[in-house]
Amino acid sequence: MNRNRRRHLIILGAVAFALCLLIASFGHRYATAGYLDEAAARGSNTLGLAVTALRGQLARYEKLPELIADDPDIKQLVANPQDRTKVDEINLFLKQINSLLESSDIYVMLTDGVTLAASNFDQSPTFIGENFSYRPYFSDALDGGKGRFFALGTTSFKRGYYFGAPIVTDQRVSGVVVFKVDIDAIESSWRGSDYEIIVTDPEGIVFMSGRQDWLFTAIQPLTPDRLARTVATRRYANAELRELPVVRSQSQDGHDLLTITGAEGQRQYLAVTELMPEADWTVKVLLDTASVRTQVLTTIAALVLLVALGAMGFAVWLERRARLAERLQVQREAQEELEQRVAERTADLADVNQLLQAEVAERRATERVLRKTQSDLVQAGKLAALGQMAAALSHEFNQPLAATRTYADNAAQFIERGRLDEAGDAVQRIASLTERMASISRHLRNFARKPNEKLGPVLLDDIVNATLEIVGWRLKAADAALTLDLGSEPLWVKAGTVRLQQVLVNVISNAADAIEGTKDRTITLSAQRAEPDKISITVRDHGPGVPEAIAGRIFDPFFTTKGVGKGLGLGLSISYNIAKDFGGTLSVEQHHEGGTIATIILQEDEASSSREAAE
Template sequence: MSLNAAHTIGERSRFNPQWLWLAAIACAVMVAIGTLGGTYFTRIYFNEAEARGQNTLRLAVAALRGQMARFERLPQLLADYDDIKLLVANPDDPDLVDEMNHYLKEVNELLESSDLYVMMPDGNTIVASNFDTDTSFVGGNFSYRPYFSNALAGGEGRFFALGTTSLKRGYYFGAPVWIDGVVEAVVVLKVDVDAIEDTWRGGDYEIIVTDPEGIIFMTGQPDWLFSGILPLTEERLARTAETRRYADAELRDLPVTRTHFQDHHELMEVEMQTGETREYLMLTEPMPEADWTVKVLLDTASARAQAVTTIVVLLLVVGLATMAAAIYLQRQARLRERMQMQHEARDQLERRVKERTAELATVNKQLEAEVAERRATEAALRQTQNDLVQAGKLAALGQMSAALSHEFNQPLAAARNYADNALVLIERGRVPEASNNVSRITALIDRMASISRHLRNFARKPNQKLAIVNLEDVVNDTLEIVDWHIRSSRVALEIDLGPKPIFIHCGPVRLQQVLVNILTNAVDTVAEQADRRVTLTASSDGDTVTIAVRDHGPGVPATLAERIFDPFFTTKGVGKGLGLGLSISYNIVKDFGGDLHVENHAEGGAIFTMTLRAAAIPQTFESLAEPAQ
């Protein structure tokens, strides 16, 4: 099938009218969920939060009532105690006052209440459980407290306030002391509310208790204490100041905003000290017996987040359902199109196969031509490299020819003298001496033949195959060629090949050429130096053999070290070298699978290091070496 045909079919599927209806229905459902679902699900989660809050509110009110019920009858019990009545009848008896102070202290510790004390009708306190503390109530007058006035009138005195002396919050119970039908004193019990308040901290809700003026006096939020959730008008402040309910504490308005959600849930927004505003769902239950109002505040963030999450999930469900329907419609459309597409695709495939086959045939021919051309180029490159190596050797032989002529002339002149002397000795009948001269002539001829043989082998093109070679033999053959140069330059050559024979995978003639090049360069380097030493060392370490040639010359400058193995690069004067020796040597060592590099020795001079592959000692060599052991 052609691209245009496929595109046309795709366009027909993309603009299928069924898809437009599906998209319209999905959008309508999503809009309905987004607009109506927010209110609906928020109401549901507010109802769930309210149910949890009602449980919390009932528990909080029950705990407060239980705490009050625990102590509410104790003041009346103490008011009926005979010793209390005796004290009230004799308030100036110091022994009796001291005895009752200690008694009230013991009872207070036993009851775990905050304070116990007795007040006379004028409001003065005569004994108290905290008589021996810095905040003792003894001598204090608290007649302005409602718990005193109500009890003095014969009723039950109850009041929540901040102590004006201790500055501690507490709930006060007052009971009248009746003597002969007359109220002669009031017994007061103060209960600490901090223990109850501590249990309100750490939940996902806030519990507050307010007085009739709307001032918070119990809360799990310390920042809200003594704050009014109702406006602190002058009338409310005056009524609070009249009873000194909060002593000298600073009263302030809590920044709140009250709203309703669907006229059912009461909400309150509070501006926190951090600057953020929190919204709470507020549940209220009055405690008329204590004139309190208990409120539970539930943070609406969780409920609103749940509502948003539910809406998002529903939107995702609608989206997934729409996608599933779209996929179904798309598959139906594809099933209808498949028959037509198969027919067109078959024709297109056959045409493409023919075209691609022709293209592949053309490409294969091009590749074959390129491969043949590359092989020819590689063969020419290899031949050029071999010719270059041979040219380098012949160039080296040409440079040696002048010195070798001297090497050959000396034994020839000596042989001529020995021959002349032998003729004279034979004429004189001294045959043994003449025979000795002939032997010397033979030795000189053998020496010249040895030098000629090594030069001939060096000049011959080497076999490219690698073999197992004894390093000592290669070094000896190398010395036969460079010995004349070493002696003529008066250079001291030190050789250390180790205690054991070393065998290498290499070509012997090509390795000999590398050693000739490196040793010749080393001899030339130290020829004009005070220290004319050259060192040749070799060592074997596992599968690697290291051959090092060190001279005591000036070393290799850092700027030249990177170029020293480049072709036609030389530091010698004009006519003293072609600059091919080290380049050829480097390539030969690389052909052996080894490495050749140069560096300056720490004690001076340069050191050329070759690393080659070690070979196992041949069995024939071991068998020959055994008798020598």
């Protein structure tokens, strides 16, 4: 299969290479012909515009010499050439006409070719007194026809087109009127384009071009005959004539090509030509074929790239097809091998099944033993938890029992004194504390992280008041002053009533223990909204604070800094876990001004707060 694939790829590469050669050979020829046709069409449009502009410029002045020659004052001047007053008058007249018509020069010549009056009479050099009898426009007009000639002025050394008209008096030619037209404005519009426009005379000499270095150069050989005719008319005065280094050729479809060598090197141009017989001119538009060659090369490269991509795509398709065939073959072989293995495995499984049945019976017996062991471990865990609860109950009941003892002593004294109402009130307080201890006992059982009291909205003011009833005796014993700041609006938190009271009792009791015997025995309890949907409760004392060495262990169970018999070290640990059950946090830190600050962050009950605000 690999050999067939290699043979197919070699054939495909050979076909692609042959197509690329055909494209490079025939495609280059046809692409060149097509782009040259497009360039020739653009050149024809440009040529038409240039010829139209030239013809329009010449037609503008064509009839003017005859009008001037028919003027009576002009005829009177050539009849009396010695009249200096008339000469001065005509000079001014010609100057005004020349300025009005925006021509180059206007002058009047006698039959001997001498200029009698001119529009540039007051300039230097002036045409007055000059003899231009050698110019064809003079001889043609003197014969009674129309003089037409393009030349470089022998006096002004400026190029111009000359119109001559005869001055007829008494049915004979007595002089000639000549108009010289400047065409530099047309020539300047040809510069800066992506093509070149040249105008040549009958001898093939360039006298108009957008490129100044091509002026007075010949695109045809300067033979002695051509030079003699040019010298006879003094068309280019004393200008140096030279041949332009040009090589003529033709494309395969007949387009004229000119290869011109210049300072920038050789450049090939496509030439589009049109004759102007009325002026005896030849106008050519030269388009650089570099852009045509670039387009041809781009087209050929695109076609070759297209063929290469097609061949590559076909090769990829062949490769994928071959790989798919190999994959299918491998899958068939794998399926046969799999079926054989399945048959072998089935036989093995039958043997293993018998062994598994015996093992299952053995595992069932083991499972019965494990269940009995697990039941024993659960019972052991219950006994351990019971011991932990007993320690917690001992710690938590110390405070309400002390309060109960105080109320009981007061009740006995009230009874002795006959103050039965006050004794009854003390007994009711004892009953309330007893119920509170029962509630605490129920909730201390949740220390094992399985609380059964559901969370709900709790008004913080009620919790604080109930807490102060329990810890009042402790604050009094420590001679502590408690400052409350619960804000102007009621604060509702999401918690359990008894467990939150338990947390506050523990924290306030710890604060009382910390300030006992100190100079500043003030405890501050405050609450406010700490952040959106959160309530912050802080208890700050002015005691010695939490040493840094034990800060990390303060929430550990059974860890205490109090003396023997003064605490079991469970208060903060239980409070920390209760705060977590509420979805909040409890932290104890050293205050920067001294003492300790305990911060309880709880979730605010928004529904109760909104209802309270509405009422």
